[in-house]
Amino acid sequence: MRIGELSRATGIPVPTIKYYLREGLLPAGELSSPNQAAYGEAHVRRLRLVRALVDLAQVPVAQVKEIVASLDADDVPLHDQIGRAHRALIPARKQTASAEAREVATAEVRELLQRRGWQVEADGPALATLIETVATFHTLGQQNLVGFLDAYAAAVEQFTELEVEAVTAHPTRDQVAESVVIGTILGETVISSLRLLAQESISARRWS
Amino acid sequence: MRIGELSRATGIPVPTIKYYLREGLLPAGELSSPNQAAYGEAHVRRLRLVRALVDLAQVPVAQVKEIVASLDADDVPLHDQIGRAHRALIPARKQTASAEAREVATAEVRELLQRRGWQVEADGPALATLIETVATFHTLGQQNLVGFLDAYAAAVEQFTELEVEAVTAHPTRDQVAESVVIGTILGETVISSLRLLAQESISARRWS
DNA sequence: CGTTTATGGATACTGATACTATCCATCGGA
DNA sequence: TCCGATGGATAGTATCAGTATCCATAAACG
Structure with a gap:
């Protein structure tokens, strides 16, 4: 061709x-x-x-480059390759919240992870984003949203178990890595769309 | 000042x-x-x-303009204002999938909504994004991901009920509209971060 | 066999986005 | 009174994601 x-x-x-x-x-x-x-x-x-x-998914080209590089790096153990792909999927974000708000948020997130028994890297970008966002809830005067963390975490736990299972079931390792990428990134747009639709449906029902 | x-x-x-x-x-x-x-x-x-x-949340400035305009439009019924805010929260996306794939996806999504009893606008942008994403699962050869739709929808239903409840509980209407915006947009980064953390935690447990 | 078309590679240009910088007449405070 | 800050306008910059152009060469066609 x-x-x-x-x-x-x-x-x-x-x-x-x-x-x-x-x-x-x-x-x-x-x-x-x-x-x-x-x-x-x-x-x-x-x-x-x-x-x-x-x-x-509106991923910047530079980030897509990282992602495909991780897919092509099949000369390392599968577990390492998936880790690299997973890391490439997390966008970098600016820090915006105040130090005090971040401290409060860090404690709240730490407690959440404890409650749910999640074992995660202490300095990963996903954790940093979560903390930053919770800190922003505080600076925006939306402390009540912090109360949703457990509901979100519980809901997320449900399908993630299935996702991890499904990914490991793939026959070849290219497919494993690729499905991690597609499942994570496009899965996010699916979840986000479904959430908006659910909000629309539920609030329509409540107002009629 | x-x-x-x-x-x-x-x-x-x-x-x-x-x-x-x-x-x-x-x-x-x-x-x-x-x-x-x-x-x-x-x-x-x-x-x-x-x-x-x-x-x-990395929302483009042009879209932020729409969002804040909806917050300031408090001369219409609250329900309309929230609708406008909600619409402003959904980014426009290019159509990428083939017509055939989109047709299959449309049917699958329609069935999903039927099963769950969700009543939503037939031509809303959130629905279009969902269909487009499911269509892309097909063109990427990831049909198996379509099977996750129900799990995602079920999980999303859980917390959305709470969210809608919480929003309507606010005392003043500025706060209602603002919390819709913040809850929806920042809620999304929270859910996304939690999902990545859950993936990390669950797959680590599975490999050790 | 000659001519048109396509190709790989390099470099330059474009349009959109999100700021920065500069300018200027005016205003408020020391 | 005079110096720094202000509101408003206009121009400049950096980055991103392509597009466009050029060139020597190679393939496809008549």
Whole structure:
């Protein structure tokens, strides 16, 4: 397959594919001569994944690069590879809350993890984001939202158990890593959409 | 309060505050003379909200403008105002999936809503995003993820009931609308962080 | 075999977003 | 009275995500 066919197969313009190649979102094709490369089904799959992340999940290109790099790093133990993919999925966020608010939030989150018996890295980005957000609840005068943490955590626990199970059931390791990425990122847009729909449905029922 | 004090109170540079004023994220201060305006506590609150949305939740400035406009539109029935706020919270996404995939996804989502008895607008953006995402599961060869829809919906139902209840319990209508915005947007980052932490904790337990 | 079209690679340009910087006439406080 | 801050306008900057152009070469067609 040459680049034009790759473009037709995916609906992505040739210049954009060239851009993705430059940025390392897509591995180079097999070169047969200095200006002739062959692409395969793997490239089509990869491009579809990139587009889903960029267009649907609105993941920045730089972050997509990290994500696909983790998918291609299959020369380490599977567990390490999944860890790397998982880390690449978490966006960096600016710290915004005051130090005092963050301290209060840190304590609240720590207690939550204790209550639920969750064992997580003490300095991971997901934990930092959670703490920052809870701290922001305080600075915005929405302390009552802190009370929802347990309800959210309990709900999340339910399906996460199933997700982890499903992921480990995949036959090949490429599929395992890829399904971690897709399941986590697109799963988030699913959950978010469902939440908005549930809010709409429930509040409509309450007002009629 | 003059703009310098507003800047000191929030930690936001004066030029940025001027930019937010220009963009309509912040209402103008009370003008006492052509180059002298007074800002109040409401401005401090609003700036904190804007910063939380922009920095923490990474909402684009143009969308924040819609959101705050909905908060200020308190001359319509509360129910309409909340509807407008709710709509402003849903980002627009490009359509990416093929027509066939979208058709399959539409049927699957429709059945889901039927099963759960959710009554929602047939052409809302949240529904469109959900359909688009399910369609993408198909084009990425991750049909198995469609099986998670019920688990996600069931989990989401649990806490949404509580959320709607809590929101309606607020004493004043500004607080109602504002807590819809904060609860929905920051609630999403909380849920997302908790999900990642749960994944980390559960998969660590499974591999040790 | 010659001509048109496509290709890989490099470099330059574009439009959108989110600020920053500068300017200026005016105002308020020491 | 005079110096720094203010409101408002306009211009400049950095980053991001592509697009566009150019070129020498290679493939496809008549």
